[in-house]
Amino acid sequence: MIQPPLDRHSLRKTLRHARRLLTEQEQQQAASQLLKQALHSEWLNNVEHLALYLANDGEISPHLISEYCWQRNIKTYLPVVKGETLRFAHYDQTTQWQKNRFGIAEPVTEIYQAQDALDIVFMPLVGFDQYGGRLGMGGGFYDKSFASKSIEQKPLLIGLAHDCQQVERLPIEPWDVPLQAILSPNQCIDINLTIKD
Incomplete structure (x- = not known):
């Protein structure tokens, strides 16, 4: 486990490098194990609307989770950058694509799912700790999008990551x-459960 430096920029660089070092075979194996963990967790039970992401820059891929959802008629959504926040667009095998300002593929649509109608949002991350701390790419899109969400409100925010992205404790900002x-x-x-222990 990496002991984080105080500088978030340096930590982000170190962790992005670690995940990019994973081979294609290691990435495929990680995606397979991720699906097993998701099924074991039972969070996918009774879910109707689930958002995830397209893997980029060495991120762990949730594509097998997408395929599982499609087979069970669970509707899936992808984030679309709108200004400084995210909207969530329907995603399936027929989705048409365009690239956003960061060169990341997004669904071509003007129809979005309300955030509070999503059951789960699987979020990419650069680093995490066991206390729920998440270090993203630095744009703050997820933080701004869910800034007003209380812990009791939908959706459930779940980070997806390679194990090499865990740190002892992240430096957290307000x-x-x-x-x-x-x-x-x-x-x-x-x-x-972790906090209660």
């Missing part, structure tokens, strides 16, 4: 929205 759970190939961390 605007950082905490995760409610984290899934990695080898871990399922329920933050509520």
Whole structure:
């Protein structure tokens, strides 16, 4: 486990490098293990609307979770950058694509799902700790999008990551929205249970 430096920029650089070092085979194995963890957690039970992301820059891929959802008629959504926040667009095998200002593919649509109608949002991250801390890419899109969400409100915010992205304790800023759970190939961390321990 990486002991974080105080500088978030340096930590982000170190962790992004660690996940980019993973081979294609390691990435595929991680995606397979991630699906197993998701199924074992039972969070996918009774879910109707689930948001995830397209893997980029060495992120762990939730594509097998997408395929599982499609087979069970669970509607899936992808984030679309709108100004400084995210909207969530329907995603399936027929989705048409365009690239956003960061060169990341997004669905072509003007129809979005309300955030509070989503059951789960699987979020990418650069670093995480066992307390629900999440270090993103630095744009703050997820933090701004869920800034007013209380812990009791939908959706459930779950971070997805490789195990090599875990740190002992992240330096957290007041605007950082905490995760409610984290899934990695080898871990399922329920933050509520962790905090109570």
